[in-house]
Amino acid sequence: MSKHIIYLDHNATTKPRPEVVEAMLPHLRGHYGNASSIYQLGQEERKAIDIAREQLAKLIGVQNADEIVFTGGGSESINWAIQGVAFARREKGKHIVTTKIEHSAVMKTCQFLETMGWQVTYVGVDWHGRVNPAHIREAITKDTVLVSIMHANNEIGTIEPVEDIGKICREKGVPLHVDALQTVGKIPVSVETLGCDLLSVGAHKFYGPKGVGALYVRPGTKIHPLIHGGSHERNRRAGTENVAGIAGLGVAAELASKEMKHDEKHVRHLRDKLEKALLCDIECVRLNGDPDQRMFNTSNLSIEAVEGEGLIIGLDMQGICVSSGSACSSGQTEPSHVLKAIGVPIELAKGSVRFSLGRENTDEEIEKVIEVFPKVVERLRNLSPLWGDYKKGLRKSVITGKAA
Numbered sequence: 001m002s003k004h005i006i007y008l009d010h011n012a013t014t015k016p017r018p019e020v021v022e023a024m025l026p027h028l029r030g031h032y033g034n035a036s037s038i039y040q041l042g043q044e045e046r047k048a049i050d051i052a053r054e055q056l057a058k059l060i061g062v063q064n065a066d067e068i069v070f071t072g073g074g075s076e077s078i079n080w081a082i083q084g085v086a087f088a089r090r091e092k093g094k095h096i097v098t099t100k101i102e103h104s105a106v107m108k109t110c111q112f113l114e115t116m117g118w119q120v121t122y123v124g125v126d127w128h129g130r131v132n133p134a135h136i137r138e139a140i141t142k143d144t145v146l147v148s149i150m151h152a153n154n155e156i157g158t159i160e161p162v163e164d165i166g167k168i169c170r171e172k173g174v175p176l177h178v179d180a181l182q183t184v185g186k187i188p189v190s191v192e193t194l195g196c197d198l199l200s201v202g203a204h205k206f207y208g209p210k211g212v213g214a215l216y217v218r219p220g221t222k223i224h225p226l227i228h229g230g231s232h233e234r235n236r237r238a239g240t241e242n243v244a245g246i247a248g249l250g251v252a253a254e255l256a257s258k259e260m261k262h263d264e265k266h267v268r269h270l271r272d273k274l275e276k277a278l279l280c281d282i283e284c285v286r287l288n289g290d291p292d293q294r295m296f297n298t299s300n301l302s303i304e305a306v307e308g309e310g311l312i313i314g315l316d317m318q319g320i321c322v323s324s325g326s327a328c329s330s331g332q333t334e335p336s337h338v339l340k341a342i343g344v345p346i347e348l349a350k351g352s353v354r355f356s357l358g359r360e361n362t363d364e365e366i367e368k369v370i371e372v373f374p375k376v377v378e379r380l381r382n383l384s385p386l387w388g389d390y391k392k393g394l395r396k397s398v399i400t401g402k403a404a
Contacts (some may be wrong), residue, residue: 011356023251027244052250061190074202077215084223093143100341128290129158150179156289157298166195185256208252212245268296302348305387314376
């Protein structure tokens, strides 16, 4: 019998729900037509796309579903939003404003534009990971063509004051792009409440399939296509539609609309139970991120005198899946840019671990983690000369400032 896996890495990806898989299967079997074809086999696929568009529109508070464009995933949506607006508005200016804690899809797209002559202002955040809207206002110039802000951080869970930033952007006449991959399907998201002009979505973050996402584009927002070719998605995104994936995204959106409140209550309880126990049972641990304005499923902890990679491997040997830093940069040895941006010392940043819980996690699983994790930490610390010096009173804790 295979070992039971305790999956606590839902900010990286989620398991597609059975209803999602069932919705996809017909489009991988008998319903295989091209949605651009005018014959019935194709029009059946077109209808499935239209239904999914309506389902997602309801989830994110969009009145006209045609303002949603399906893409190949969240990273494509982010790249398109930033590059598309930058190129469409380059005659007005070549300046973009973002923050120092954005996802790599935002950071690397901005860095790419910098090589082509654009200027990017990376606004700092406080030690909880929250950006001050006043600092965004100060960063906007007459040449600013876009502000790009994440709704919630994928590593530490901090929720940003996007609504306030949206008001500033409206006042300044600058389009606002919101990376909402970590919030859509988990907490209420409304494009009107946020005041954004573009909003990126990834299906696999809320129990949908991988390889499909969407970009909301407010009418009147100037944006160039990222992918050129046919006239798909009303001439906005070329390429034969991934109907199966889109149908799955739609069902995931519909289920999230119905069950979001219930899921939050369940997952928050588990997250708080886990976090309280680990902070109590383990010496020299720091919680990263805003303790209150934070996604209910996310807990990022820095464990002194251990390496994050060792924690991940040690937990994996016990059938527990977690991550250290961003999943998209898990192969890096450098500390997380997010933790550095909020002022976590390098030695602590390297010992960070992210627990991100989901709707299928149970109390029994959390109790197992509470039992196992301190033992993994103890084993690693027994191998650490830093911890040895701390226990001998030869050095002070970076977290507490005190000797053992």
